[in-house]
Amino acid sequence: xxxxxxxxxxxxxxxxxxxxxxxxxxxxxxxxxxxxxxxxxxxxxxxxxxxxxxxxxxxxxxxxxxxxxxxxxxxxxxxxxxxxxxxxxxxxxxxxxxxxxxxxxxxxxxxxxxxxxxxxxxxxxxxxxxxxxxxxxxxxxxxxxxxxxxxxxxxxxxxxxxxxxxxxxxxxxxxxxxxxxxxxxxxxxxxxxxxxxxxxxxxxxxxxxxxxxxxxxxxxxxxxxxxxxxxxxxxxxxxxxxxxxxxxxxxxxxxxxxxxxxxxxxxxxxxxxxxxxxxxxxxxxxxxxxxxxxxxxxxxxxxxxxxxxxxxxxxxxxxxxxxxxxxxxxxxxxxxxxxxxxxxxxxxxxxxxxxxxxxxxxxxxxxxxxxxxxxxxxxxxxxxxxxxxxxxxxxxxxxxxxxxxxxxxxxxxxxxxxxxxxxxxxxxxxxxxxxxxxxxxxxxxxxxxxxxxxxxxxxxxxxxxxxxxxxxxxxxxxxxxxxxxxxxxxxxxxxxxxxxxxxxxxxxxxxxxxxxxxxxxxxxxxxxxxxxxxxxxxxxxxxxxxxxxxxxxxxxxxxxxxxxxxxxxxxxxxxxxxxxxxxxxxxxxxxxxxxxxxxxxxxxxxxxxxxxxxxxxxxxxxxxxxxxxxxxxxxxxxxxxxxxxxxxxxxxxxxxxxxxxxxxxxxxxxxxxxxxxxxxxxxxxxxxxxxxxxxxxxxxxxxxxxx
Amino acid sequence: xxxxxxxxxxxxxxxxxxxxxxxxxxxxxxxxxxxxxxxxxxxxxxxxxxxxxxxxxxxxxxxxxxxxxxxxxxxxxxxxxxxxxxxxxxxxxxxxxxxxxxxxxxxxxxxxxxxxxxxxxxxxxxxxxxxxxxxxxxxxxxxxxxxxxxxxxxxxxxxxxxxxxxxxxxxxxxxxxxxxxxxxxxxxxxxxxxxxxxxxxxxxxxxxxxxxxxxxxxxxxxxxxxxxxxxxxxxxxxxxxxxx
Numbered sequence: 049x050x051x052x053x054x055x056x057x058x059x060x061x062x063x064x065x066x067x068x069x070x071x072x073x074x075x076x077x078x079x080x081x082x083x084x085x086x087x088x089x090x091x092x093x094x095x096x097x098x099x100x101x102x103x104x105x106x107x108x109x110x111x112x113x114x115x116x117x118x119x120x121x122x123x124x125x126x127x128x129x130x131x132x133x134x135x136x137x138x139x140x141x142x143x144x145x146x147x148x149x150x151x152x153x154x155x156x157x158x159x160x161x162x163x164x165x166x167x168x169x170x171x172x173x174x175x176x177x178x179x180x181x182x183x184x185x186x187x188x189x190x191x192x193x194x195x196x197x198x199x200x201x202x203x204x205x206x207x208x209x210x211x212x213x214x215x216x217x218x219x220x221x222x223x224x225x226x227x228x229x230x231x232x233x234x235x236x237x238x239x240x241x242x243x244x245x246x247x248x249x250x251x252x253x254x255x256x257x258x259x260x261x262x263x264x265x266x267x268x269x270x271x272x273x274x275x276x277x278x279x280x281x282x283x284x285x286x287x288x289x290x291x292x293x294x295x296x297x298x299x300x301x302x303x304x305x306x307x308x309x310x311x312x313x314x315x316x317x318x319x320x321x322x323x324x325x326x327x328x329x330x331x332x333x334x335x336x337x338x339x340x341x342x343x344x345x346x347x348x349x350x351x352x353x354x355x356x357x358x359x360x361x362x363x364x365x366x367x368x369x370x371x372x373x374x375x376x377x378x379x380x381x382x383x384x385x386x387x388x389x390x391x392x393x394x395x396x397x398x399x400x401x402x403x404x405x406x407x408x409x410x411x412x413x414x415x416x417x418x419x420x421x422x423x424x425x426x427x428x429x430x431x432x433x434x435x436x437x438x439x440x441x442x443x444x445x446x447x448x449x450x451x452x453x454x455x456x457x458x459x460x461x462x463x464x465x466x467x468x469x470x471x472x473x474x475x476x477x478x479x480x481x482x483x484x485x486x487x488x489x490x491x492x493x494x495x496x497x498x499x500x501x502x503x504x505x506x507x508x509x510x511x512x513x514x515x516x517x518x519x520x521x522x523x524x525x526x527x528x529x530x531x532x533x534x535x536x537x538x539x540x541x542x543x544x545x546x547x548x549x550x551x552x553x554x555x556x557x558x559x560x561x562x563x564x565x566x567x568x569x570x571x572x573x574x575x576x577x578x579x580x581x582x583x584x585x586x587x588x589x590x591x592x593x594x595x596x597x598x599x600x601x602x603x604x605x606x607x608x609x610x611x612x613x614x615x616x617x618x619x620x621x622x623x624x625x626x627x628x629x630x631x632x633x634x635x636x637x638x639x640x641x642x643x644x645x646x647x648x649x650x651x652x653x654x655x656x657x658x659x660x661x662x663x664x665x666x667x668x669x670x671x672x673x674x675x676x677x678x679x680x681x682x683x684x685x686x687x688x689x690x691x692x693x694x695x696x697x698x699x700x701x702x703x704x705x706x707x708x709x710x711x712x713x714x715x716x717x718x719x720x721x722x723x724x725x726x727x728x729x730x731x732x733x734x735x736x737x738x739x740x741x742x743x744x745x746x747x748x749x750x751x752x753x754x755x
Numbered sequence: 756x757x758x759x760x761x762x763x764x765x766x767x768x769x770x771x772x773x774x775x776x777x778x779x780x781x782x783x784x785x786x787x788x789x790x791x792x793x794x795x796x797x798x799x800x801x802x803x804x805x806x807x808x809x810x811x812x813x814x815x816x817x818x819x820x821x822x823x824x825x826x827x828x829x830x831x832x833x834x835x836x837x838x839x840x841x842x843x844x845x846x847x848x849x850x851x852x853x854x855x856x857x858x859x860x861x862x863x864x865x866x867x868x869x870x871x872x873x874x875x876x877x878x879x880x881x882x883x884x885x886x887x888x889x890x891x892x893x894x895x896x897x898x899x900x901x902x903x904x905x906x907x908x909x910x911x912x913x914x915x916x917x918x919x920x921x922x923x924x925x926x927x928x929x930x931x932x933x934x935x936x937x938x939x940x941x942x943x944x945x946x947x948x949x950x951x952x953x954x955x956x957x958x959x960x961x962x963x964x965x966x967x968x969x970x971x972x973x974x975x976x977x978x979x980x981x982x983x984x985x986x987x988x989x990x991x992x993x994x995x996x997x998x999x
Binding site for chain 2: 055058061651652654
C-alpha cells in the first residue's frame with residue numbers, strides 16, 4: 049500500500065511539474081475547462097431555478113400537476129400561453145361526477161377541479177350611452193314631478209359637453225387627415241346635436257331628442273371598445289382551494305351556488321381601466337420598478353404623448369360640475385390661466401421626470417375620484433356573448449363579483465389573462481345540454497311540430513313513401529299558424545331564461561354536468577408520470593377514455609420554454625466540452641510527443657505502461673479538477689451574488705417564469721456535482737489517445753545513438 | 756564462472772518500410788559477472804542494437820539472449836520491464852534524466868517503481884550513492900542546473916540505485932569533454948570494483964578501452980573479435996585493416 053502511495057506521489061509530482069513546465073498550455077486548457085464548468089454551474093442553477101419557479105407558476109395558477117381531457121378530442125389541450133387566441137377543440141366529458149370518482153380512485157390524486165376554457169367578446173358600457181340613460185331616467189322623473197332639477201341640469205350639461213367634445217374631436221380629425229375622413233352625415237348629426245333648436249324644446253319633450261342622441265351621437269363616441277375575454281369555467285370553490293395562490297383583490301369570491309364572474313386583475317387593469325390611468329400606471333412602473341427615465345425611454349415618451357392627445361376619454365366623462373371642478377383643480381396645479389379643460393388636461397399629462405411623481409399622485413388623489421376609472425365595476429352585470437359549440441350565439445348575464453390575482457404572479461399576463469366564471473354559466477355559454485335546456489329544446493321541437501327521422505327513412509318520410517308525385521306529407525306544413533307563433537314566443541322567452549342566469553343554482557349541478565377538462569392536484573409531485581399512466585388506465589377501465597398530460601404540456605409554449613432553454617444550455621455545454629476535449633487531447637498528444645525520450649527512459653528504467661497511462665491521466669485530471677473546481681467555485685459565487693441581488697423580471701413573460709418580480713436562483717449540490725463529473729469525464733476521455741500513444745513509446749526511444 | 760549475459764547466434768532485422776535492414780547478423784557473446792566490457796565499433800556496426808537486446812528493450816529476430824538466466828525472447832512486455840527494473844541499470848549517452856524531477860528524485864525513481872523499500876531506506880540509499888558519485892550537495896537541484904558530467908553522475912547513481920547485476924552504458928562519455936569523460940570512467944570502474952556490478956558499455960572512443968576488462972569489436976553487425984584492452988589499444992581500437 050505504501051509503495052502504491054509513494055508511486056502515486058511520484059506520478060502526481062511528475063504530472064504536476066509537467067503541467068507547470070508548460071504553463072501557457074495548461075492555462076489555456078484550464079481556462080476552457082474553467083469556463084465550461086462555470087457555465088454548467090451557473091447555467092444549470094439558473095435553469096433549475098427557472099424550472100422550479102415556473103412550475104410553481106404553472107401548477108399554482110391554472111394547470112395543476114396534471115390536466116385530463118377526453119381522448120376523443122380533436123385538439124391537444126393547452127390551458128395557457130397559446131399563440132392563437134382560440135381555445136382548443138375538446139370533446140366534453142359528460143359526467144363530471146364519474147370523472148372525479150375515476151380520478152380519485154388513483155391513489156396519488158389529491159383533488160380534481162373541473163374546467164372549461166373559452167373566450168368571448170364583451171361590450172362594456174359606452175360612456176355616452178350610460179350618460180344618456182341617466183338623463184332619460186332623470187327627465188322621466190322630472191316630468192313625473194320629482195324634484196331632480198339640479199341633477200337633471202347637470203346631466204344635461206354633461207350631454208352638451210359630450211357633444212362639444214365630439215365636435216372638437218371631429219374638427220381635429222378633419223384637420224389632421226382630410227375633409228372626407230368623417231362622413232357628412234356624422235358632421236351634420238353632431239351639428240344638430242349642438243344646435244339650439246334641439247335643446248330648446250328638450251325640457252318639455254325630451255324623448256325625440258334623446259332618441260336622436262342615442263341613435264346618432266352615442267355610436268360616434270367610440271370609447272366602447274369590445275373586451276376580448278378568455279375565461280375559465282370552473283367550480284370556483286374547488287378552484288380557490290386547489291390553487292391557493294389565488295387571492296381576491298377587489299370585491300368578493302363568487303358565493304357558492306351563485307353564478308358570477310371574476311376578472312383577472314391583470315385583464316381588469318389592462319382592458320377595463322381608463323386608458324389614461326393605465327398609461328400613467330405603466331409610466332410609474334417603468335420609473336419605480338425598472339429604473340427608466342422619461343428623458344431616455346421612448347416607450348414612456350410614447351405613453352405620455354398618447355395621454356396628451358387622447359384626453360377625449362376623460363372629457364366625455366365630465367359633466368358641467370366636473371368640468372368646472374377639473375378646470376379649477378388643473379389651473380391651480382399648473383398655475384395656468386387656460387380655460388379649456390381639454391388643453392389643461394393635455395398640459396397636465398405632458399409630464400417629465402421632475403414632476404411625474406407629483407402629477408401621478410395629483411391624478412389619483414384629486415382627479416380620479418371624479419372619474420369612472422373602470423368601465424366595468426365590481427357589482428356590475430356583464431353580458432357575455434359567446435359562440436356555442438354548435439355555432440349559435442348564446443349570452444349570459446353575470447354579476448362581476450370582483451377581481452383576483454395569483455400571488456407572486458400579479459404582473460404576468462400569462463397567468464393573468466384567464467378570468468373565472470362559475471361552471472354552470474360556462475356550460476350555458478358552451479351550449480351544453482343541461483337538463484332544463486333539454487326540456488326547453490324538447491318543448492320547441494314539439495311546438496314546431498318536429499319529429500325525429502332516422503337517416504334511412506328520411507327520404508321516405510319527407511318525400512312520401514311512393515315515388516309518384518304525391519304531395520309531401522310533412523306534418524309541419526299543415527300546422528296552424530298560431531302554433532308556430534307559440535313556438536316563436538317561446539324562443540323569445542329564452543331571453544328571460546337567460547336573465548335568470550343571475551339566479552342561484554343548486555351546487556349539485558356542478559357535479560352533474562359536463563366538463564371539458566379537469567386539473568388534477570397530486571399528493572406526490574415526484575410521481576407525475578406514473579400517475580398519468582394510472583389515470584389513463586383508470587379512465588379506460590371506467591369507460592371514460594382520457595388523455596392525461598403534465599403541467600408542462602398543458603401550459604403549451606410556456607411549459608416548453610424551459611425545456612428549450614435547457615436544450616440550448618446543454619448544447620452549448622456540449623460544444624464547449626467537445627472543444628475542450630479536442631484541445632486537451634491535442635495538448636496532451638503534443639506533450640507526449642515532446643517527451644518521447646523521457647517516456648522511453650522511464651520505460652527503460654522499468655516503468656510499466658500503466659505508470660505512464662496514470663501519469664497522463666493524472667495530468668489531465670489535475671487540470672480538470674483544479675480548473676473545474678475553480679470554475680465551479682466561481683460559478684457558485686456568481687450564483688450566490690445573483691441570489692442575493694436577484695434577476696429582475698424585465699417583462700411579464702420573465703415575471704411568469706420567475707414566478708415573481710425577481711429570480712433568486714439557488715445552487716444545489718447537483719449543479720456542482722454535474723459540473724465536476726462532466727469535467728472529470730472529459731479530462732479522462734481526453735487522455736485516452738495520448739495515453740495509448742505513450743504506451744506505444746518503446747524504451748529504445750531512450751537510446752539516441754540508434755544505429 | 757557464471758555468465759550474466761549470454762548472446763547466442765543472434766540476428767536482428769529492422770523493417771524500414773519495404774526494406775529489411777539487418778542490424779546484427781549471427782552475434783554470439785558471453786559476459787561473465789563482474790566484467791567491465793566495452794563494445795567497440797564504428798557507427799552502424801550494431802553496438803546499440805546489441806545493447807538493446809542485452810538491455811531487454813528489444814528482442815532478437817533469431818537466436819537467443821539470456822540475461823540473468825532468463826531468455827528474453829520468451830518473456831512478455833511486462834516481464835521484460837520487470838527484468839529491466841530489477842536486474843539492469845541504464846546509463847545513456849545524453850543522460851536522459853527526468854527534467855522536472857530533482858537530482859534526488861531522479862535517482863529515487865527506480866526504487867519507487869520497485870515498490871520494495873520504505874521512504875527512509877530509499878532516502879539512505881539515494882544519499883549514499885550521491886555521495887559515491889560526488890554530487891550529494893546537488894541533491895535538490897534540477898538536472899538543467901547541472902553540468903554534463905554532473906548529470907552523467909546522476910545517471911550513474913540512478914543506474915546503480917537498485918543494486919542491479921548489470922549496468923548498460925550507451926556511449927557514456929560521448930557528450931562529455933575528455934577530462935570529465937575520464938572521471939566518469941574512473942567512477943564507473945570504481946563502482947564495478949566495489950559493487951561487483953557487471954558493466955557493458957558501447958563506445959567508439961579508443962581512450963575508453965583502456966579501462967575495459969575486454970573489448971568486443973563489432974563491424975557490419977558481426978563480432979569481429981574479442982580482445983583484451985591492451986590489444987585493442989595497440990590495434991588502434993579498430994578491427995583489422997581499419998585506421999582510426
